[in-house]
Structures are given as structure tokens and as C-alpha cells.
Amino acid sequence: MEDPLHSFELHTIIPLSLFGIDISVNKAVVLMWIIVGVGSVFLLKAGAAKSLVPSKLQSLAELLVDFIRGIIQDTMGPAGMRYFPFISSLFVFILFSNLLGLIPGSYTVTSQIVVTGVFAIAVYGLSLVIGFQLHGAKFLGILVPPGTPGWLLPLMIPIELISQLARPISLAVRLFANMTAGHVILGVLFGLTIGGGLLIGWLPFSFTIVLYGLEVGIAFIQAYIFVVLTCVYIGDAIHLH
């Protein structure tokens, strides 16, 4: 049977290097270009019409914008609308990379922990920058929960520090693990289908159909969770306690 992790390997298509840094183009890079292209074309085309009675494309885009606005209003309040462009680009990119990765023969960019890790660190770094910009040195008070008695401080500060540092890691690992696990399961079931032949192969094949539907749902939910947590972290930085 074929190795189910085989589909995650990346092979260089165009070897490139800049000042000694390897910036070769591989399948994941091409897929990211495609995601940016598809997302931009979709939103630019949907936003160009601006008709009062929306077309199908336009109402899809309006649903998307309304959905993201709902998340921001729920988690950050009206003050968070400043970050709408950032949050919506993040959502569209992650959603499209999850969904395009489900097309057979393409590649799931978010199944590489480099990609999700860079996103998570960027999001967490942004929340730190916003926090220090708004509150100055008082932002360090995020390490001290309100109502902590003084003698507990030596214990609470390490605990809070750990839970702060865990934020980018849990963001990155959640998206990466969910996408990778789903694709590995699909790969194993397809391997069983081919190995089983006609006699028994229909059984794992019917599972792949069900799981494929589940994976589409997970693609949405993972994009949603990533964006909700981004909003929560930035919201924590805006409203200190």
C-alpha cells in the first residue's frame, strides 16, 4: 500500500535562491499564488457590480462579509472594525486554501506547519503590537489577572506567561493537525479501496464519500475558528481585562 503521508511531500519545481536563501518554487507556493488569485478575482468581480438586487456571486460575497462582521462584533465590539480588512483577508485565504486542497491532485497549503505557524506568529505578534501601542507598559498587566492577591503573584505570572505563549502554538497546531489528519484518513481509505479490489473495495470507498463531505465542513470550521481566535486575541489586547 502507498504511504499515506506521500502526498504531503514537496518537490522543487523551479529552483531559485536569493542571497543564499532557498526560495525555490514548489507545489505549495504555486497553490498559494492560485489561492490569492482565485480569492482576489472572486471578491473583485463580486464587488464590482454593487447592484441593489444582488447577483448570485454578489450575494455570496455579501454573506461572507456579513459573516466576518458578525464574528468581529461578537468578539471585539465596534472597536474591532478597524481590523476588518486583516481579519477578512486571513479568513478568505485560509478558507480557500482548505477548500482548494480538497480538489484531487491539488495541495493543501495549510497542512504544512510552516504556513500555519507563520500565520499564528503573525497574528499573535500583531496582538502584542496593538496591546503595547494602546496601553504602553500597562499592557504587561495582562500577565496579572484582576483580583489576584499579592502572595499568589510568583505563581500566577508563570502560569499566565505559559498560557500566553501557548496561544500561537495552539493556533498553528490546530489548523495544521486537522487538515493533515483529514487528508491522511482519506489517503488510507483510498489505499484500502485500491487494495481491496471490487469484492470489498466498495466499503472503504463509500466511507471516503462520507468523509469528503465531513472534510468540506472541517475546512469551513477550521477557517472560522482561526479567525474567531484571532479576534479574541486582538480583542484581549484592545480591552485590557
Place this chain on the structure above:
Amino acid sequence: MASSQDPLFTGLGRAMRVGTDLLASLIVGGFLGWLVDSYVFDSTPWGVSIGLVLGLVAGIRNAYRAAKRWGT
């Protein structure tokens, strides 16, 4: 696409969140303890042990705090 207040969506989101948060705090706690062990003090078993306990406490505390927020 569902609205962002959809109970299925928010429920699944919360469920996904707590599990990884627990794990991530444990990993960070253990890693910080290991760093202290190997680079700051030469205290091999103690840094990792204390770090793991603190990570566990942080993870459970985060889960508890998150759960308390949903009730309102």
C-alpha cells in the same frame, strides 16, 4: 454559509478550541522547563517537572475561564 451566531458553528468551534489549548499549554510549560534545565540552571529533572505542572495548571485554568465565558 451559516451566520456566525449559528449554534452548531459556535459549539463545534468551542469544542475544537479547548482540546488543543490544553495540549499547547502543556507543551509550552514542558519546553520552558527544559530550556531552564539545559541553559539557565543545571537542574535536570526539576525544571521540566515544574514546567509540566505549571503548563497543566495553565491549560485547565484556560479551559475553565473559557467555559465560564460561554455561560453568559
